[in-house]
Amino acid sequence: MTLPNRPPKHQLRVAAARADFLETGRPAAAAVSDVLAASWVRSRSAGVDADRTSPTYSDDIDTSSRLARCARPVIDQLGADIPDVALVIALTDHKARLVERLDISTGVARLVDRVEFAPGFSYAEDTMGTNGVGTAIQSGQPVSIVGHEHYSEQLQPFACTAAPIIDPITGRIEGILDVSTVARSWSPLLHTLVKSAAKDISSNLFNDRSQAQQVLFNTYLHADARCSKNAVFGFGSAVVMANANAQTLFTHEEQAGIRDHARFLMSRRDKVTDTITLSSGRVVRFRGTRIVSGDTTAGIVVVAELAESHLVAAARSAAEFGVRVVPNVSVATADTQSIVTGLRHRRIGPAAVSTSPSWARAQDELQHSLAAAATTLVLGEPGSGKFTLTTETFHADRLNGRSVCLDAGQLDNGVGIDAETLVGEVPDRPTLVVARNIENLGAEGAATLTRIVDAARSGAAPVTVVATVTQVDGELSVIRPALLSLFRASVQVPPLRYRTEDLDHLIGRLLRELAPLRHVHLSPVATRTLAAYPWPGNVTQLRDALGQALRQRPVGEIQVDDLPRYCQTNISSHNLTPIQVAERDALISALREHDGNRVAAAAHVGISRSSLYRKIKTYGIVG
Numbered sequence: 096m097t098l099p100n101r102p103p104k105h106q107l108r109v110a111a112a113r114a115d116f117l118e119t120g121r122p123a124a125a126a127v128s129d130v131l132a133a134s135w136v137r138s139r140s141a142g143v144d145a146d147r148t149s150p151t152y153s154d155d156i157d158t159s160s161r162l163a164r165c166a167r168p169v170i171d172q173l174g175a176d177i178p179d180v181a182l183v184i185a186l187t188d189h190k191a192r193l194v195e196r197l198d199i200s201t202g203v204a205r206l207v208d209r210v211e212f213a214p215g216f217s218y219a220e221d222t223m224g225t226n227g228v229g230t231a232i233q234s235g236q237p238v239s240i241v242g243h244e245h246y247s248e249q250l251q252p253f254a255c256t257a258a259p260i261i262d263p264i265t266g267r268i269e270g271i272l273d274v275s276t277v278a279r280s281w282s283p284l285l286h287t288l289v290k291s292a293a294k295d296i297s298s299n300l301f302n303d304r305s306q307a308q309q310v311l312f313n314t315y316l317h318a319d320a321r322c323s324k325n326a327v328f329g330f331g332s333a334v335v336m337a338n339a340n341a342q343t344l345f346t347h348e349e350q351a352g353i354r355d356h357a358r359f360l361m362s363r364r365d366k367v368t369d370t371i372t373l374s375s376g377r378v379v380r381f382r383g384t385r386i387v388s389g390d391t392t393a394g395i396v397v398v399a400e401l402a403e404s405h406l407v408a409a410a411r412s413a414a415e416f417g418v419r420v421v422p423n424v425s426v427a428t429a430d431t432q433s434i435v436t437g438l439r440h441r442r443i444g445p446a447a448v449s450t451s452p453s454w455a456r457a458q459d460e461l462q463h464s465l466a467a468a469a470t471t472l473v474l475g476e477p478g479s480g481k482f483t484l485t486t487e488t489f490h491a492d493r494l495n496g497r498s499v500c501l502d503a504g505q506l507d508n509g510v511g512i513d514a515e516t517l518v519g520e521v522p523d524r525p526t527l528v529v530a531r532n533i534e535n536l537g538a539e540g541a542a543t544l545t546r547i548v549d550a551a552r553s554g555a556a557p558v559t560v561v562a563t564v565t566q567v568d569g570e571l572s573v574i575r576p577a578l579l580s581l582f583r584a585s586v587q588v589p590p591l592r593y594r595t596e597d598l599d600h601l602i603g604r605l606l607r608e609l610a611p612l613r614h615v616h617l618s619p620v621a622t623r624t625l626a627a628y629p630w631p632g633n634v635t636q637l638r639d640a641l642g643q644a645l646r647q648r649p650v651g652e653i654q655v656d657d658l659p660r661y662c663q664t665n666i667s668s669h670n671l672t673p674i675q676v677a678e679r680d681a682l683i684s685a686l687r688e689h690d691g692n693r694v695a696a697a698a699h700v701g702i703s704r705s706s707l708y709r710k711i712k713t714y715g716i717v718g
């Protein structure tokens with residue numbers, strides 16, 4: 096890739112403006128941008144010596160932070176995509192301290208080494224003067240500081256393009272992505288590239304958090320379903336869940352004591368079981384599952400049992416407590432890659448992969464609804480991507496937006512959900528409240544959701560409420576009529592079987608998610624088999640099927656035999672009894688073993704050829 100220079104005349108004007116500023120302390124308004132002028136003024140007021148700057152060093156940089164974890168795949172991908180460009184890529188934390196540096200060019204690396212642009216060193220504006228990293232943090236926006244625009248003399252040979260990495264949930268700047276090169280090699284393309292890559296990392300931060308939240312919800316629901324007589328609590332960074340038993344077995348103060356102890360257990364690495372005496376004198380035994388995301392604990396689900404209770408013994412069967420690890424976030428660099436390969440236009444969000452017109456239509460409709468702040472129902476089959484479509488469409492246009500996800504269980508319990516606080520918490524940031532699968536709402540939950548919608552409508556803050564509803568066999572689940580009147584618009588998410596053009600992308604993305612950094616792909620026959628299956632459980636089911644296949648074959652080419660047996664049929668297992676499923680799977684195994692030879696397969700399972708033909712038809716066995 097050849098990078099066009101910034102015009103020499105412009106550089107001359109900037110050099111002259113900088114010299115004037117250093118002498119007079121007044122930026123020449125016409126020669127430099129407002130952002131640059133403000134940065135020069137800040138550098139001067141901070142007492143930075145333009146002739147001599149030297150970065151401070153710290154030895155406590157966290158290289159395994161959530162930011163580093165979410166940034167690494169994007170940086171690696173950038174490195175792989177632009178191996179021939181003279182630059183170095185750097186990640187800093189929110190204090191402008193370099194966390195890591197990837198050298199694409201050894202020549203540029205040697206040059207930046209001389210100015211100690213290296214892990215551990217801080218490029219904060221108040222010590223280094225105007226520079227990509229420090230100025231992006233101070234101004235809160237992507238910047239390119241080229242040649243003479245740097246305040247410091249030592250940095251004049253360089254061009255640094257840097258963009259803040261914003262956590263989409265908190266809106267905080269978590270760090271900076273910087274690409275540095277020599278001034279004469281700078282191109283506006285780098286500005287677009289770094290901005291997009293920083294957005295990819297933001298999107299990974301969002302995915303990382305929402306995956307952790309999803310694992311927390313699932314673990315909580317699972318524990319609640321299995322421990323029907325016990326109190327079950329789920330605690331995450333921003334959510335508190337408790338089942339009905341928790342409310343009846345424990346007083347408010349006791350619940351608060353349990354919460355404090357659960358938070359304590361969360362901070363420990365070793366213990367997930369414990370016994371404590373509450374302030375009321377009652378003794379409670381805890382068994383928990385810690386939700387671990389990278390190196391951090393993202394939440395905990397605890398079953399709390401009264402030690403004197405006869406329920407303790409009954410609940411012992413719930414043995415699978417311990418740790419659940421949230422999968423790594425995916426590499427969300429599709430947009431960035433397309434910039435690298437020529438700024439090709441893409442209409443889809445950074446993480447949801449789809450090229451199908453029906454998905455694009457759903458996205459367009461939802462974009463309109465969200466723009467009009469209309470309370471919207473998002474309808475679709477289980478696992479079709481209702482939640483993904485909603486959150487990604489929202490965040491794609493609102494980088495400082497935050498989204499809050501509530502499922503039916505939380506809305507029913509109402510724990511920690513105060514409608515006014517929820518919608519009024521961050522008045523100046525666009526907020527999306529997603530109520531998932533509201534067909535499962537009880538009367539309490541419906542009342543809570545109504546309060547949230549009312550609060551969103553009457554409050555000054557920009558809050559939009561979207562609810563997802565599941566369709567099964569083409570039928571919409573039954574929703575309380577009063578709830579329907581809350582909504583102004585609806586959007587239909589297409590089932591996976593109607594957007595088979597997405598299958599290849601989805602398989603690729605899910606494999607990268609499930610087996611990050613592993614060399615694994617599907618054989619052409621396995622791909623065709625997946626394409627023929629109707630996927631009643633949609634993307635969630637596809638993900639499970641690939642997960643099962645990876646357990647059979649963790650690396651290399653996944654064969655059709657590695658896929659779950661049902662993939663070779665076109666009739667959903669939901670319509671079959673367990674015995675029929677077992678029979679169908681045995682027939683598929685026999686057919687696979689004999690390379691599709693029906694005579695041999697019939698002999699293998701001990702039935703006549705005509706019975707085999709009949710059963711193949713009954714079970715919709717294909718291939």
Ligand SMILES: Nc1ncnc2c1ncn2[C@@H]1O[C@H](COP(=O)(O)OP(=O)(O)OP(=O)(O)O)[C@@H](O)[C@H]1O
Pocket residue numbers: 446447448449475476477478479480481482483484531532563565601604634635638
């Ligand atoms: N277009 C897409 N691209 C990539 N992954 C997707 C896409 N759509 C869905 N997924 C993945 O599929 C899974 C299910 O998606 P999601 O939770 O959004 O579906 P849902 O319809 O809201 O599910 P449910 O019916 O369980 O509420 C998630 O793991 C999600 O990341």
